[in-house]
Amino acid sequence: MRAVRVREFGGPEVLEVVELARPEAGVGEVVVGVEAAEVLFLDTQLRSGWGREYFALEPPFVPGAGVAGVVRSVGAGVDADWVGKRVIAGTGGVGTYNGGGYAEQAAVPATEVFAVPDGVELGVALAALHDGSTALAQLERGGAVPGERALVTAAAGSLGSWLIPWLSATGTTVVAAARGEAKLQRAKELGAHEVVDYSQTDWADGLEVDVVFDGTGGAIGRAAYGITRAGGRFLGYGAASGDFTAPAEARDDVTLVGIFQPDPGEWQELTRRALDHLAQHRIAPTVGQTFPLSEATAAHAAIEARRTVGKTLLLP
Known part of the structure; x- marks a missing residue:
């Protein structure tokens, strides 16, 4: 079978x-006979040699x-009824990275396999696996309530297409931060009430929010932490800038919530709930771009150049 391999740590060109x-x-x-493989920002970081610790x-x-x-086949101890079912699957457990997804077939733990509801496209369902969960x-940890202002960074990314509509539906005022007019327009289409372009050095001037959902990290995350109101919450879960948010100075008046590490059972339940939201048409995640498996290099280059919107998929 065909697969894409990292031959050495480096730029996108090391994918073969x-x-x-x-x-x-x-x-x-x-x-699993793979019909779509998700491309995460984490993939590009690990390919470069980041995160070896x-x-x-x-x-x-x-x-x-x-x-x-x-599902094409099952191993010992797995219900044979899985064969022939449409599924999404993680290639490893919570907090691990086993790899293996960039291929025409992938062997995955049965505990990481989830049936895709009828009527939900496989590529769309894949957005539930990491992004939806x-x-x-x-959202549960942030506890945003009607009348509050919530800032979502990396708003046009794959998590933004879940967070913005859900926050907006609760009566929260959503401020979406992204880079460039096309991404800001996408955030508006998702339901953001206000948008700010954080490619501008003064993007945070005059802003105050009650809760921050930070998928960017780095200097942008630090700026977002600084505009969080007293009594607010800051949730740092992403590092699209290259590193997670490390506040220059901790604040006693802001609750800082770090990376979420659920137990396996909790993670599986979150994924099932995300799939149910898709089946009930409560959410429509953005699959912004797809690439043939053979063009994984182009997919990584597009993500690193910040040219992507929503979810990026490889199609074997």
Whole structure:
């Protein structure tokens, strides 16, 4: 089968298309015929060599943390009824990165496999795996209520297409921060009440918010932390700038909520809930761009150049 492999740490050009043996389902595993593989910003970071203190990766390795497709086979200890079902699946458990998603077939833990409801496209369903579950968790932890102002950074990204509509529906005033007119327009279409362009140095001037959902980190995250009102909450879950938010000075009057590390059972329940929202048409996540598997290099380059909107998928 074809797969995309990181031959060495470096830029997008280190991704190469290779032929590998088809995987076999081991004990407690299923093999998925991949119809779509998600491309995360984390993939681009790990490909470059970032995060080696957190993830034990050494080239060559096949990246990819999530896939959508049809179950082809199951290993010992797995219900044979999974065969033929449309599913989304994580390639590893919570807090791990096993890779393996950028391929025509992937062997995944059966505990990370979720049936896709009828009527939901596989590519759209894949947005529930990491984005939908993370958004649900952040919304519950953030506790935004009607009348409050919430700032969403990286607003045109894949999490933004979940967070903005849900926050808006609660009666929260949503301030969306993104880079460039096209992304700001997308945030408005999602339901943002106000938009700010954080490519402008004065983007935060005059802003005050009650809760921040920060998917950007770095200097933008620090600025967002600074405009959080006393008694507010700051949720830092992303590092699209290259690193997580590290406030220059901690504030006693703001609750700082770090990276969410749920137990496996909780994570599975969040994913099922996200899929149910899709099935009930309560949310319409943005799949902004797709690339053939052979063009994984272009997909990574587009993400790193901040040219993408919403979810990015590879189609084997």
